[in-house]
Amino acid sequence: MEDKIIKQISLFAENKPGRLANIAANFRKADINIRAFTIAEAGDFGIIRMVVDKPDAAHEVLHDAGFTVSETNVLGVEMDDVPGGLGMIANVLSEKSINIDYAYAFVTKTEKALLILRVNDIEAAIKVLQDASIKLIEMANIQEI
Numbered sequence: 001m002e003d004k005i006i007k008q009i010s011l012f013a014e015n016k017p018g019r020l021a022n023i024a025a026n027f028r029k030a031d032i033n034i035r036a037f038t039i040a041e042a043g044d045f046g047i048i049r050m051v052v053d054k055p056d057a058a059h060e061v062l063h064d065a066g067f068t069v070s071e072t073n074v075l076g077v078e079m080d081d082v083p084g085g086l087g088m089i090a091n092v093l094s095e096k097s098i099n100i101d102y103a104y105a106f107v108t109k110t111e112k113a114l115l116i117l118r119v120n121d122i123e124a125a126i127k128v129l130q131d132a133s134i135k136l137i138e139m140a141n142i143q144e145i
Contacts, residue, residue, distance in 0.1 A: 004075065004126050004130075004136040004138060005074075005122060006075065006116070007055035007071050007072075007139065008049055008073070008116065008118070009050050009051075009055055009059060009062065009071060010047060010069065010070050010071070011023075011047070011048050011068060011070075012046075012069075013045065013047075014044065014046075015043070015044055022065065023062065027052070027058065027061065029061075032053065032061065033052060033054075035051045035052060036104065036116055037050035037051070038050075038104040049072075049102075049104070051074070051116060059071055073122055074116050074118050074122075076115070076138075077114070077115040077134060077135070077136060077137070078112050078134075078137060080111075080113070081107050081111055085113060086115065092128060092132045093119065093125060096128045098119050099119060102117075103116060103118070104116050
């Protein structure tokens with residue numbers, strides 16, 4: 001079951017010009033590839049959440065650069081890129097009282113969409129999604145998306 005859990009990097013950063021450029025430059029130097037990310041603005045600060053190919057190295061690079069950084073366990077759910085795809089996933093989880101804390105998504109090269117989910121019960125969500133024959137992306141395969 002642990003192979004279905006993806007490590008997400010989250011960091012708290014000032015909302016000012018150059019902060020994202022600084023993060024990207026540090027990742028480029030460390031050969032870390034961002035596979036998905038989102039920024040939530042909160043006034044003078046923002047929360048940047050990202051899935052990267054080398055989460056442990058990313059955590060270290062960001063910490064060393066002075067950022068407040070943490071790792072969170074999330075799921076990567078592959079779904080068809082069609083109307084109703086998200087609704088189907090949300091229904092499967094809600095039927096088992098699993099809450100989606102937050103999510104972000106993107107379209108892959110293969111006409112699929114990848115949904116990154118933070119849920120209140122990750123182990124139950126893995127079981128429910130697998131029982132519904134919904135494909136979960138493994139951390140080992142994150143570079144392929």
